Amino acid sequence: MLLSDTAATDRPRPAWHALRWRWRRVLRSLADTFALPVPFAAPALEAEFLCDHGRRFAPFRRAAALLALLMIVALAGWDYGHYVADPAFPLLAVLGCRFVVSVGLAALFMLTLQPSFSDDRHAHAAMFAGVGITSAGMLAICVITPDAISYNDYFMSIYLVMIYQYGFLHLRARPVLYSTLGLGAVVVALQYGCRAWTPYSLMTQEEFGRAMFFFINVAAIGVGICIKFEHTARSQFLQARELQSTNTALQQHAAQLAAEKDANQVKANALIQLKEEQRTQALRVSHENARFLASAAHDLRQPMFGLGLALEAMGQALARRDNVEAARLSELASRSARAMSTTFNGVLDLSRLEAGVVTPTLTNFDVADVLREVIADLTPYAASRGVELRCRRRTRRAAVVRSDRQMLCRILKNLVSNGIKYARSQPGRPAVVLVGAVGLHTRMRLDVVDNGMGIPPQQWQRVFEPFVQLDNPERDRDKGLGLGLSIVNAMISLLPEHRLEFTSEVGRGTHFSIDVPNGTASESVASRDEPDEDDDVAGRYVVLVEDDRIVLAAMEALFVQWGMLVDTASDLTSLRALAQELERPPDLIITDYRFPNGATAREVLDIVLPAAARGETPPPVLVVSGEAEVARKALGDTVAEILSKPVQPAILKQAIARLSAGRERISCVE
Numbered sequence: 001m002l003l004s005d006t007a008a009t010d011r012p013r014p015a016w017h018a019l020r021w022r023w024r025r026v027l028r029s030l031a032d033t034f035a036l037p038v039p040f041a042a043p044a045l046e047a048e049f050l051c052d053h054g055r056r057f058a059p060f061r062r063a064a065a066l067l068a069l070l071m072i073v074a075l076a077g078w079d080y081g082h083y084v085a086d087p088a089f090p091l092l093a094v095l096g097c098r099f100v101v102s103v104g105l106a107a108l109f110m111l112t113l114q115p116s117f118s119d120d121r122h123a124h125a126a127m128f129a130g131v132g133i134t135s136a137g138m139l140a141i142c143v144i145t146p147d148a149i150s151y152n153d154y155f156m157s158i159y160l161v162m163i164y165q166y167g168f169l170h171l172r173a174r175p176v177l178y179s180t181l182g183l184g185a186v187v188v189a190l191q192y193g194c195r196a197w198t199p200y201s202l203m204t205q206e207e208f209g210r211a212m213f214f215f216i217n218v219a220a221i222g223v224g225i226c227i228k229f230e231h232t233a234r235s236q237f238l239q240a241r242e243l244q245s246t247n248t249a250l251q252q253h254a255a256q257l258a259a260e261k262d263a264n265q266v267k268a269n270a271l272i273q274l275k276e277e278q279r280t281q282a283l284r285v286s287h288e289n290a291r292f293l294a295s296a297a298h299d300l301r302q303p304m305f306g307l308g309l310a311l312e313a314m315g316q317a318l319a320r321r322d323n324v325e326a327a328r329l330s331e332l333a334s335r336s337a338r339a340m341s342t343t344f345n346g347v348l349d350l351s352r353l354e355a356g357v358v359t360p361t362l363t364n365f366d367v368a369d370v371l372r373e374v375i376a377d378l379t380p381y382a383a384s385r386g387v388e389l390r391c392r393r394r395t396r397r398a399a400v401v402r403s404d405r406q407m408l409c410r411i412l413k414n415l416v417s418n419g420i421k422y423a424r425s426q427p428g429r430p431a432v433v434l435v436g437a438v439g440l441h442t443r444m445r446l447d448v449v450d451n452g453m454g455i456p457p458q459q460w461q462r463v464f465e466p467f468v469q470l471d472n473p474e475r476d477r478d479k480g481l482g483l484g485l486s487i488v489n490a491m492i493s494l495l496p497e498h499r500l501e502f503t504s505e506v507g508r509g510t511h512f513s514i515d516v517p518n519g520t521a522s523e524s525v526a527s528r529d530e531p532d533e534d535d536d537v538a539g540r541y542v543v544l545v546e547d548d549r550i551v552l553a554a555m556e557a558l559f560v561q562w563g564m565l566v567d568t569a570s571d572l573t574s575l576r577a578l579a580q581e582l583e584r585p586p587d588l589i590i591t592d593y594r595f596p597n598g599a600t601a602r603e604v605l606d607i608v609l610p611a612a613a614r615g616e617t618p619p620p621v622l623v624v625s626g627e628a629e630v631a632r633k634a635l636g637d638t639v640a641e642i643l644s645k646p647v648q649p650a651i652l653k654q655a656i657a658r659l660s661a662g663r664e665r666i667s668c669v670e
Helices: 002-010 015-033 043-074 076-085 091-112 120-144 147-168 173-197 205-319 323-355 367-384 405-422 484-494 549-561 572-581 601-613 628-638 649-669
Strands: 363-366 388-394 400-403 432-439 443-450 499-505 509-517 541-545 565-569 588-591 621-625 641-644
Touching: 015 205, 043 076, 043 091, 043 120, 043 147, 043 205, 076 091, 076 147, 091 120, 120 147, 120 173, 147 173, 147 205, 173 205, 205 323, 363 367, 367 388, 367 405, 367 432, 367 443, 400 405, 400 509, 405 432, 405 443, 405 484, 405 509, 484 499, 541 549, 541 601, 549 565, 565 572, 572 601, 588 601, 588 649, 601 621, 601 628, 621 628, 621 649, 628 641, 641 649
Parallel strands: 388 432, 541 565, 541 588, 588 621, 621 641
Antiparallel strands: 363 400, 432 443, 443 509, 499 509
C-alpha cells in the first residue's frame, strides 16, 4: 500500500490541471483589479482620509479644471473650420453649447479656489458637476451635428472627458464607476431615443458600434486605474499615518531623551559641585587638622621642654647634694608632666570622639545625682578662684533622663569649670556660676550660667574650635587648654536627641543650655554612692606586665615608693616563669593591652589568672593602655577597669586602692 501510494503521488499531473490553476490566478487577479475599495470601518479614520485626500490633490484638480476650460474654448476654432467647409454647419448652436460648457467650467474653476475645495466630499461634488456639464455639452454637439462628422470629430471628446475623469481629477473609484455607468446609459438612450422623438440623431448605427467598443475599453481601463489608485491612496494614507505616529513617538522619545540628558547634566553638575564641595571640605578639614596638630604640638612641646630642663637641673642639684633645690625641681618636673598628661589626654579624647570610636551607653538615671557630683567635685576649684557655685532645680518630679551618665557628667563638668574660669566679680555682685535643671514636658533642660566677660557674637562659632581661648592669647596653661568646649560639642553630637544652645552678652556673662530627653523612672539606675576609698596602697601586692622597659621601670619605681610589693614581667616568656614562682595570690594584676608578636592582654590573663587564683576568687585586673577603646571592646567584663595612657599617678593610685580594697572585701566575705 505504501509503494502504490508513493507511485500515485509521484505520477505527473495532467496539463489541463495546470491550465486550470493558471486561469484561476488570472481570474483572481482580475477580481483584485476590479474590487472596489472599502471605506475604513472607523468613521473618524474615513473622515481623516477624505480630508487628507482632498487636501493632497486639490492643486491637481484646479489645474485640470483650468486645462479643460482652455481646451473647450480652443476647440471653438475646430467648429469654425467645419463651418467654413460647410456653411450648413450649425455653428451658432455648437458655439452655444460650448459657451454653456465654458461658463460651467469657469464657475467650477472659481469653486476650486475656495478653501472648502480641500474637503474631498465638496471636491467630488464640484468635479462630477463639471464632468456632467462637459459630457452633456459634448453629447448635445454630437446630436446637432451631421452624422457624417458626429463620431469622428465630436464623440471623441467624450473619451477625452473620460480620460480627465479617470486621470487628472484623482477621483475615488466608486463614484467614478457610477458616473461611467450613468454616462454609458445616457449615450445608449440618446442613440436610440433621438431618432424616435427628434429630427436629430447621435451617430450612425455602424459608428455607434465602434463608439461603444472604445467606450467600454476606456471605461474598463479607467475604472481599473481609479480602483488601483484609490487602493494605493488608502494604503499610502495608512502608511503616512503610521509614519506620523512613529515620528511623533520618536519625537516624544527624543524629547524624553533630551529631558533625561538635561536631567543627567543637572545630576552631573550636582555631582561635580558635590565633589568640589567635598574637596573644599576635605581641604578645610585638612587645614583644621594641621592647625589642631600644630596647636597640640605647641602645647606638648612646652611642658616637655620644661620637663627636660627640670630633670637636667635636678640631676645637677642632686650631684651637689642640694636636696632643697632638687625637691623644688622635682615639683616643677611633676607640674610639667601633669601639664603634658592633661594636654595629651584632652587631645586623645577629642580625637576619639571625632573619629567615632567612642560609643555612648544610654541608661535612665536621676540627673540630680549627676548635678550633686558635679557640684561636689568643682566646689573646691570654685572656692580657690573666689567663685560661688550654686545649684537650682525647678522640677517637682524625679529628674530622670536618658543619656550616657559619664558623658553627661563630663559635659557638665567642662561647662561648669569653663564658667568658673570666666566668672567675674563686680562691685556689689560676687562671681557666681549657676547650675540648674528645668523639667519640660518631654525633656530636661540643664543650664550653666556665669556672670563672666561674655562672648562677642562674631566669636560664637570659634569658641567650639580646639585650642581657642578668647582671653588667653599668651597660651597660659593655668587658664586651661581650650579643649573643653570642643569636647562638649563632640560629645553632644554623639548623644541622640541631645541639643546644646548658648547665648552670651559681652560684660554680662554666658548661658549654656543642654536639652536631654526624659527617661523612665521605673528603669532608672540608682547612683552608686561608693564610700571614699583610702588612697593608701602600702603593702599591696601587684603583678605588673609591661613590654616597654622605660614604662616598666618607672611604674615599678613608683609602686616601690608607695610601699607596694611588685613582681614584673616584660613579655609572655618571663610572665610564664613568674606565674610558676608566685608564692601568694596578688591583690591586683596590672597589664598593658598590646604586646609584641600579636599578643594581647587576653594571653596575659590566660597565663597569670590560673596561677594567681589557686582555686580562690581571681584577683581583679587593671589594664593601662594607649588603646583603651580597643581593649574595652576586646576584653569586655573580664577586667575590672581600663585606664588610658598617659594616666596621672594620682588617678592610677586611686584605681589601685579601689580595686585592691575591693579584693580585700571579697576575701573577707568568702
